[in-house]
Amino acid sequence: MEQQLTFGSKDRYYAQSEPGSSRFSSSHLFAVEYELVDLVRKLNPDVERIVQRTVMRWNRKVREILRTETGLQLATRDKQRKVPIQVVPGLPQPLSRLLEQTSDFIQWNLVLHQALLSSTHDGLEYLLANLDDLTGLVEEKELSSDELGNINYFIKKLIHRAESFNLLHLILNVNEDVLGAYYFRSSVIHLHWLPIGLVASLMKVSVEALTTVVLAHELAHAYSHLGLDIDGRSWETNDFANSDLYIVEGLAQFYTMIVCENISESFPSAQIAFGKLLERQSEIYTVFRHWSENDVASGELIRHCLIRTRTQGIRDYAAYLQEVEQGNDLLMKKKTESTKGRSVQKGF
Numbered sequence: 001m002e003q004q005l006t007f008g009s010k011d012r013y014y015a016q017s018e019p020g021s022s023r024f025s026s027s028h029l030f031a032v033e034y035e036l037v038d039l040v041r042k043l044n045p046d047v048e049r050i051v052q053r054t055v056m057r058w059n060r061k062v063r064e065i066l067r068t069e070t071g072l073q074l075a076t077r078d079k080q081r082k083v084p085i086q087v088v089p090g091l092p093q094p095l096s097r098l099l100e101q102t103s104d105f106i107q108w109n110l111v112l113h114q115a116l117l118s119s120t121h122d123g124l125e126y127l128l129a130n131l132d133d134l135t136g137l138v139e140e141k142e143l144s145s146d147e148l149g150n151i152n153y154f155i156k157k158l159i160h161r162a163e164s165f166n167l168l169h170l171i172l173n174v175n176e177d178v179l180g181a182y183y184f185r186s187s188v189i190h191l192h193w194l195p196i197g198l199v200a201s202l203m204k205v206s207v208e209a210l211t212t213v214v215l216a217h218e219l220a221h222a223y224s225h226l227g228l229d230i231d232g233r234s235w236e237t238n239d240f241a242n243s244d245l246y247i248v249e250g251l252a253q254f255y256t257m258i259v260c261e262n263i264s265e266s267f268p269s270a271q272i273a274f275g276k277l278l279e280r281q282s283e284i285y286t287v288f289r290h291w292s293e294n295d296v297a298s299g300e301l302i303r304h305c306l307i308r309t310r311t312q313g314i315r316d317y318a319a320y321l322q323e324v325e326q327g328n329d330l331l332m333k334k335k336t337e338s339t340k341g342r343s344v345q346k347g348f
Contacts, residue, residue: 005175006315007248008241013093014181015241019188032105033091039112040197047197047207052087054211055191058263059085062216063223065262066255069299070306072227081226081234085189085215092181092192094174107165112201114162117155124152168202171195172280175245180214182221184240189218203276209269213256213277216270220255221248224306235310244317247309250288253278254302257288291324301327 008015040047067073074081091099102108110117127134128148135143171178179199180191191214200210225235240248260271278286292301304327305320314320 005245006242007245008184008243012176014177014183014190015185016183017185019181019183019186019190032099033096035105036091036099036108036198037089037194039109040194040201043112043201044197044207047200048087048089048193050207051191051193051196051211054208055085055087055215058212058215058267059219061263062212062219062259065259066216066219066223066227069255069258069303070223070227071303072223072229074223074226074228076228076232079228079232081187081228083187083189083219083222083226085191085218087193088190089194090192091194092176092178092190094176095171095178095195098170098174102170107161108167110158111162111165111167112198114159117159117162121152121155121159124148124155128152168199168280171199171202172277173282175282175284177218179210180218182218182225184221184225184237187222187226189215189222191215191218200273203273203280205273205276206269209267209273210277212263212267212270213260213274216256216259217252220252220259223255224248224251224310229307229310233311236313239310239313239315243309243315244320245284246287246317247314247320249284250291251302251306253285254288254291258299291321292328298331301331304330 044050063074074083099105099108128145131143131145131148178192179196180189182189191211196210196214197207200207203210225237225240228234256274260274264271278289288302291305292298301324305323308314308323308327309320314323
């Protein structure tokens with residue numbers, strides 16, 4: 001297991017008292033980030049509008065599912081917790097740092113055009129295999145197969161370079177929420193349309209599907225933190241901030257999975273996008289899959305663990321796992337007693 005961190009440690013950009021500007025950094029990356037905007041918009045001119053439209057389409061439904069599954073509400077007769085969602089430009093701080101570390105923007109450009117290079121390579125392979133017949137069709141002077149072969153070899157080397165750079169792995173292993181963020185001290189959610197468009201292109205999923213996944217994840221953070229239980233209690237902010245990253249991100253990922261499952265009939269692309277993310281994310285974002293012996297924890301179990309974690313002020317991941325184990329035992333006991341009860345009623 002990786003070195004454990006707390007969700008709200010000071011080095012995390014969404015732990016600020018107020019959301020910082022996400023437009024562009026004031027460093028030398030200013031021009032490079034603008035280049036990235038141009039590049040992403042060339043790949044999908046409507047990316048920002050799609051993210052905004054997706055929030056409008058799915059915001060209410062996602063909140064409804066989270067209310068049902070967690071048993072928590074942001075609004076009651078006595079209290080109301082508003083969590084606005086803002087679609088913002090620019091790169092969040094961790095991705096700006098990543099761009100600065102990789103420095104050479106041409107590599108980012110190359111990776112985003114990898115599919116184009118691959119199709120060009122395939123086309124040249126076809127051309128080389130049928131060169132004599134094809135040049136005759138267009139009545140052109142014979143082309144040199146050596147020249148075409150050299151070009152194809154050059155393209156193949158570029159494809160290999162793009163694969164070895166593995167930009168998607170670099171982005172998804174930052175171990176911070178970089179596609180969106182829940183600013184828990186000011187109760188606002190930011191969705192970053194630029195990295196959403198970038199990652200959607202790299203993963204070959206739709207912007208709408210990935211936006212829905214990010215929306216569900218960040219709202220799951222908000223409901224876990226601010227949601228009111230039947231006694232009107234929420235997760236105390238300092239406990240939430242100082243809880244192990246595995247707890248907070250694991251809970252958010254579990255409920256993101258539940259949201260995607262609930263809307264899969266009407267929007268299967270969201271579940272596909274979530275699955276593709278899980279294949280590439282670090283343990284922090286996948287650990288929830290091991291909270292039950294059969295790798296599929298029930299909603300009842302996780303709801304029990306979430307409430308216990310909040311009310312008992314559990315921060316340590318080892319202590320949380322004890323709650324998971326005890327919760328599993330408790331549910332198995334209830335299931336056994338229920339089965340015995342039905343057997344007695346039937347006269348067995």
